[in-house]
Amino acid sequence: MNNRQTPASMTRKTVSISAISIAFIAMLYAVFSLYMTGQPMIAVLVLIVAVGFAIIYGNGRYYAQRFIFPGVAAILLFIAFPVIYTIYLGFTNYSSFNLLSFERVTEVHLSKRVVDKTSERVFLLTREGTGYRIFFKSDAGGFLSDRVALLDGPETVSAVAVDTPPASPMAMKDVIKLRAPLGQVEVILPDGTSLRNSGLRKFASVQQEFQLSPNGQLVSNIGGPTLTPDHELGFYVDEDGKTVVPGWRTNVGWDNFKRIFTSKGIRGPMLSIFAWTVTFAAASVGLTFAVGLALAMVLQWPHLRAKTAYRILLILPYAVPAFISILVFRGLFNQNFGEINMILEGLFGIRPAWFTDGGLARLMLVIVNTWLGYPYMMLLSMGFLQSVPGDHKRAASLEGAGAWLVFRKITLPQILPPFLPLLIASFAFNFNNIVLILLLTRGLPDIPGTIIPAGETDILGSFTFRIAFMDSGQQFGLAGAITFLIFVVVAGLAYANFVAMRRQAAKRSAQ
Amino acid sequence: MIVENPRVLRRQKIMAHGFLWVFIALIMFPFLMVVSISFREGNFTTGNLFPTNPTLEHWYLALGLDYTRADGTVIKPPYPVLRWMWNSVKVGLIASAGIVSLSTISAYAFSRIRFRGRAALLDSLFIIQMFPTTLALVALFAIFDGLGEITPLLGIDSHWALVLTYMSGITLHIWTIKGYFDNLDPAMDKAAQIDGASPWQTFRFIFLPLAVPIVVVVFVLSFIGVVNDYPIASVLLRSEDSMTLAVGSRLYLNEFKYLWGDFAAAAILSGLPITVVFVIAQKYLVSGLSDGAVKG
Numbered sequence: 001m002n003n004r005q006t007p008a009s010m011t012r013k014t015v016s017i018s019a020i021s022i023a024f025i026a027m028l029y030a031v032f033s034l035y036m037t038g039q040p041m042i043a044v045l046v047l048i049v050a051v052g053f054a055i056i057y058g059n060g061r062y063y064a065q066r067f068i069f070p071g072v073a074a075i076l077l078f079i080a081f082p083v084i085y086t087i088y089l090g091f092t093n094y095s096s097f098n099l100l101s102f103e104r105v106t107e108v109h110l111s112k113r114v115v116d117k118t119s120e121r122v123f124l125l126t127r128e129g130t131g132y133r134i135f136f137k138s139d140a141g142g143f144l145s146d147r148v149a150l151l152d153g154p155e156t157v158s159a160v161a162v163d164t165p166p167a168s169p170m171a172m173k174d175v176i177k178l179r180a181p182l183g184q185v186e187v188i189l190p191d192g193t194s195l196r197n198s199g200l201r202k203f204a205s206v207q208q209e210f211q212l213s214p215n216g217q218l219v220s221n222i223g224g225p226t227l228t229p230d231h232e233l234g235f236y237v238d239e240d241g242k243t244v245v246p247g248w249r250t251n252v253g254w255d256n257f258k259r260i261f262t263s264k265g266i267r268g269p270m271l272s273i274f275a276w277t278v279t280f281a282a283a284s285v286g287l288t289f290a291v292g293l294a295l296a297m298v299l300q301w302p303h304l305r306a307k308t309a310y311r312i313l314l315i316l317p318y319a320v321p322a323f324i325s326i327l328v329f330r331g332l333f334n335q336n337f338g339e340i341n342m343i344l345e346g347l348f349g350i351r352p353a354w355f356t357d358g359g360l361a362r363l364m365l366v367i368v369n370t371w372l373g374y375p376y377m378m379l380l381s382m383g384f385l386q387s388v389p390g391d392h393k394r395a396a397s398l399e400g401a402g403a404w405l406v407f408r409k410i411t412l413p414q415i416l417p418p419f420l421p422l423l424i425a426s427f428a429f430n431f432n433n434i435v436l437i438l439l440l441t442r443g444l445p446d447i448p449g450t451i452i453p454a455g456e457t458d459i460l461g462s463f464t465f466r467i468a469f470m471d472s473g474q475q476f477g478l479a480g481a482i483t484f485l486i487f488v489v490v491a492g493l494a495y496a497n498f499v500a501m502r503r504q505a506a507k508r509s510a511q
Numbered sequence: 512m513i514v515e516n517p518r519v520l521r522r523q524k525i526m527a528h529g530f531l532w533v534f535i536a537l538i539m540f541p542f543l544m545v546v547s548i549s550f551r552e553g554n555f556t557t558g559n560l561f562p563t564n565p566t567l568e569h570w571y572l573a574l575g576l577d578y579t580r581a582d583g584t585v586i587k588p589p590y591p592v593l594r595w596m597w598n599s600v601k602v603g604l605i606a607s608a609g610i611v612s613l614s615t616i617s618a619y620a621f622s623r624i625r626f627r628g629r630a631a632l633l634d635s636l637f638i639i640q641m642f643p644t645t646l647a648l649v650a651l652f653a654i655f656d657g658l659g660e661i662t663p664l665l666g667i668d669s670h671w672a673l674v675l676t677y678m679s680g681i682t683l684h685i686w687t688i689k690g691y692f693d694n695l696d697p698a699m700d701k702a703a704q705i706d707g708a709s710p711w712q713t714f715r716f717i718f719l720p721l722a723v724p725i726v727v728v729v730f731v732l733s734f735i736g737v738v739n740d741y742p743i744a745s746v747l748l749r750s751e752d753s754m755t756l757a758v759g760s761r762l763y764l765n766e767f768k769y770l771w772g773d774f775a776a777a778a779i780l781s782g783l784p785i786t787v788v789f790v791i792a793q794k795y796l797v798s799g800l801s802d803g804a805v806k807g
Contacts (some may be wrong), residue, residue, distance in 0.1 A: 031659065039657035063710065067620030071613040071634070078637055082647030082654065089649055285779055295534070298527055303520065312790060313535050316542070318790035321739050323757040324782040328541050331548075331762050331771050338542050350766050371538065425641070432643040433739045441762060455632030461645040469648045469746060483646050494641035498634070 024054045033063070038101050041088075045081055049073050062458070087487060090256055090480030098234045098247040098477075101365040105231075107234065112209040115198045119205040125175050125182075126166040132178075132185055134159070135166050136195070136203065142187055150181040159187045176200065202413065230490050256481035265451030270463075270482075277459040280365065281430040285423055287370040292377025293415075297407075299378075300385050318375035322392045326439040329368045356445050358456030365457055369436055373426070380422060404474075418504055424497040426491055437462035442470075460486050545767035549775035569776035587661050589770055595759040596754060599738050599781075602670050602755060606677035606735040611726055614681040615707050618688035619714045621761060623700060633689075633713045644743055645765045652677060668753050677737050684729045690724040692718065738785060 018509040027050035029144045034043035056062040056069050067185050092098075100108070121136040135160070144166065145159040175182075182197045189195065191280035198204040210218040210227065218227040218236060225238035235243035260266055296312060299307055310438060317325060333354040341351045388411055398405045437443060443455025443462050452475070460482060468479035550565040571578035572588040579585050620626075621633055644651075652667070659666020666672065695718070703713045741757045748754050751762075760781070764775035 034657065034659040035655060036598070039654075042654055042657055064620055064624040064626035064792045067624065067714075068617045068632070069708075071617035073684065074675075074679040075636070075639060075682060077649070078676050079642065079644075079647065079682075082650035083642055085650035086647055087654070090654070090787055094653075097675075172701065187668055254665070292617070295531075298531065301527060303524055310531055310535070312793075314531075315537070315790075315793060316786070317538060319786045321757070321780050321785050323739060323741050323760060324543065324778045327760055327774065328545050331774065332541055332544060334771075338769070339548075353719060371541075396648060409782075428641055429643070432645045434645050438745075439741060461643070465645070473752065476653070479649050482647065487642070487646055490642060490646070492636075494638045497641060500636055501637075 005367065020054065020057050024050055027053065041085065045077065046159060051076045056358045083483075083487065086480050087484045088480070089476050090478075090482075090484045091251055091253060092249055092477050092480070093234045093247070093255070094249050094476040094480070095478075096474040097245055098249050100246060100248050102229070102231075102248040103245055104251075105236070106212070108246060109210050109218055109244075110208065110212060113206050114209045116205045116207060116222075119193065119195070120198060121195065122204045123167065123202050124169040124201045126180070130225055132170075133166065134185070134203070135169070136163075136187075136189075141165075147185050148185055150178050150185070152184070154184045154186070156188065156449050157184045159190070166348070172200075173345065198378065205343070224479070234345050252477070256478050257484075259478065260485075263451060265449070269447050269450045269454035270454075272456075273458050273460055274456060276362065276457070277431060277461075280362070280369075282432075282435075283366050284369045284373060284430040285427050287366065288373035288377045288426070289419075289423065291370060291374040292379075293381045294380035295374070296379045296385055297411075299382065314378060317371055317373040318379075322372055322435060323439060325372060326436055326502050328442050329364075329371075331366055338438060355441065358445055359445075361441050361445065363402075363438065365440060367409050368440060369430070369433070372436070373430075380419070384418055385411070387418075388414045398453065417507075421497050421500040421504060424493055424500060428493040428497070431489065431493070432461040432486070434459065434461040434465055438465065442466075519700060545775045545778060546777060548772055549779055550768050551772055567774045570780075572773050573776040586711075589768075589773055590759060590762060590777075591752065592756075592780065595754055595756045596781055598670065599755040599757070600752065602677070603734045603737045604671075604674050606674045606737045607730050609674065609678040609683060610681050610733045611730050613678060614684035614729065615688055615719070615722060615726060616714070617681070618685045618692055619687065619718055622692035622721060623688045623713075623718075625712055635686060636682045641687075644680075648746050649740060649742065655747060667747060668749050668774060669747075670753065673747050673755075676747070677733075677740070677741055680733070680736070684715070684733065688722065688725055691722065728792070731788060735789060 014175070019241075025254050029047060031043045031047045031050065034040075050071065054072070056065045095349060121138075124135045124137075126133050126135060130149055131149050133147055134145040136143045141161065141163040142165055143159040146157040146160045148155050148157055179197075179200075185197065187195045189201065193205050195203040196206045197227060198206065207221055209224070213219045216229055220226060223368075225240075225245060227236035227238055230237045230243075231250055232252070233243060233247070235245070235247035235254070237243055246338075260270055298304065299314075301311060332338050335341060335351065335353055335355055341354075342352050344352065345439075355358050384503065392410050392414075393406050396410055401409070437457060437459055441457045443458035443466055444455075445452050445456055447456055452467060455466075464479045464482045464486070467475050467482070499504055519661045550567070551570050552564050552566050552568070568578045568580070568586065572586060573592050575588050575591065575593045577585050577587055597786055653668055655665060655669075655672045658672070659669070664667060664671055665675070687755065688769060699717055700713050703717055708716070738755070741756075741761075744755045745761075753758070760774065760777065761768045762768075765776065
């Protein structure tokens with residue numbers, strides 16, 4: 001700010017520059033390690049943040065940006081980037097079958113070992129001082145190994161031909177105790193064959209199942225099929241085109257989207273899930289708004305007493321943590337020992353199957369969500385109702401309008417415009433209200449005849465969650481593709497909300 | 512409506528109160544049931560609203576104590592509820608502190624410092640704010656799985672990973688606090704500037720002290736939000752000991768191990784503090800809520 005270089009400001013400057021440098025170097029180290037562990041995309045992102053950090057804090061010109069950099073960096077790293085990255089995954093085959101990199105998959109195949117049954121030899125163990133010797137019987141005498149320590153560590157010893165078996169072999173039960181160290185011993189016979197422990201009583205020669213040929217194929221050492229890497233599928237395939245797990249991550253283009261739109265077992269349930277998602281969100285917004293507004297109007301009535309007490313009681317569902325209320329409802333609605341069915345049976349003699357009947361499960365979700373959501377709408381309505389001028393209503397009543405007509409013609413038109421952005425936001429929230437679905441029904445009951453588990457109460461978000469993290473083999477790629485579809489809907493809603501908000505703000509500043 | 516007939520008015524009053532009473536009875540039903548269930552014997556037995564043989568068994572277990580039944584059998588607590596609670600409170604406090612500091616500083620810059628791209632940045636923040644974390648879960652898992660290979664401190668099952676993720680949820684709060692700062696008299700920071708204060712000093716010594724009420728609101732709001740989160744925590748936390756309440760409570764009502772009574776006691780124990788905080792703070796929260804939502 002000023003150019004006087006006092007000693008104090010000099011030291012402060014040095015301290016701050018070294019602090020910035022240390023932080024920058026630490027971030028670069030993180031970039032390097034991320035890159036080395038096979039996370040290039042995240043590495044690049046952290047690199048961008050690190051460079052941005054160095055520029056903004058190392059240069060006096062960007063004084064203002066220093067204030068917002070941490071916040072913007074956090075949003076970039078943990079909201080914007082994850083959304084983009086998830087969508088990117090939608091174009092890959094990332095799943096529990098295709099989890100590793102190509103190099104790692106090759107290593108996995110190359111590290112496979114097979115036991116050659118024809119070379120199996122029975123062994124005996126004999127103690128010698130602090131160590132042991134291993135003896136293999138053969139037609140004429142046998143082979144006795146050099147001394148092994150058997151102290152939990154890899155050991156390689158050679159064996160020589162002898163005429164007689166050892167005098168005092170150890171008992172089986174003592175040999176069993178030494179199984180773990182025996183597993184790490186390799187014995188080389190005079191003819192060069194290497195033997196490893198292959199069973200309780202046996203050693204055998206163990207060899208690599210595959211060997212990497214110069215053209216990239218994996219050739220079997222034991223007469224099995226030759227495997228060729230298929231980079232489009234992300235798997236090694238044998239001569240018949242059958243894939244061998246594990247596979248690796250690879251870009252598959254629009255395949256996941258094609259699967260969604262063309263595979264009948266996915267498209268059918270997707271459509272029904274989409275329809276239910278929209279219905280659920282619309283019903284939730286409509287009902288919470290109606291109940292909330294009605295209660296707000298009753299509470300606003302000037303002749304009503306004990307308003308504060310009513311208000312606190314009425315917002316309780318909003319105050320209790322939602323995860324607790326939802327789980328409470330899960331218990332109350334339980335078909336066999338839930339309190340709701342107990343009461344219904346006592347009164348009407350019915351026991352609705354809340355969790356196994358799709359329609360009833362959906363009804364239950366809407367009931368619970370209305371219970372959870374109306375206080376928010378009520379609180380907002382109370383605020384907006386206050387801004388409706390009382391003389392408009394009074395004038396209308398004098399003209400002979402009934403209460404319903406006043407509400408429809410005066411109150412509603414006045415509160416709806418400011419409410420609109422909030423209703424859109426609430427719709428978007430419920431469109432992705434996976435907490436409710438996951439805690440109450442987990443999407444069950446399942447729709448019959450689908451390829452991937454899809455539930456009748458699943459909304460798009462919970463469906464994605466199930467594909468990615470619950471059953472059906474963690475298909476992150478497919479989940480990413482569906483996320484992209486949700487993203488399109490939410491982006492549309494976000495934009496609509498933005499426009500509604502701007503319009504509202506413009507109208508207010510015009511007044 | 513304007514010329515009120517006393518008899519009609521009386522009838523309307525009775526109707527209004529009656530409606531509210533019935534409605535509140537319906538709303539309160541789950542709460543009353545849970546209280547009653549927490550004192551009931553066993554985890555399955557259905558009973559009356561007032562338990563016939565009230566027992567403190569579920570409460571002992573929820574508090575992490577062994578319970579000895581009358582016949583001498585000792586019941587061990589099924590889950591570490593208090594540990595989950597501590598996890599929730601710890602993550603909630605650290606994340607909220609982070610959220611409050613990040614969003615207050617950013618809001619100050621957005622409200623008071625003119626810099627290029629300010630309006631565009633604000634608008635994009637508003638749009639990003641609408642994207643639910645659900646969209647990012649798969650990537651969040653992949654990111655922290657990768658970071659965990661560098662340091663377990665930021666891996667799956669680490670609370671720091673969770674805190675970092677929550678700290679990114681600041682956009683709405685930036686808007687709320689910015690709205691508050693916009694309403695403060697600009698003469699104050701002009702005066703400070705004339706006296707030679709740097710923007711940071713203006714923020715530190717003038718705006719921060721004035722922002723205490725809104726900071727408290729944002730802190731409480733974000734604390735409640737963090738403690739209530741289920742999707743992110745359930746993806747990032749896997750081991751039973753590191754779970755937060757929201758994730759752990761789900762274990763009680765498993766199809767194969769259904770602990771209704773134990774759940775009821777644990778639910779009251781863990782839900783009550785948050786509820787009380789909310790009811791006390793609700794007046795301020797409501798105004799913060801609508802201010803943040805409506806200001807454009």
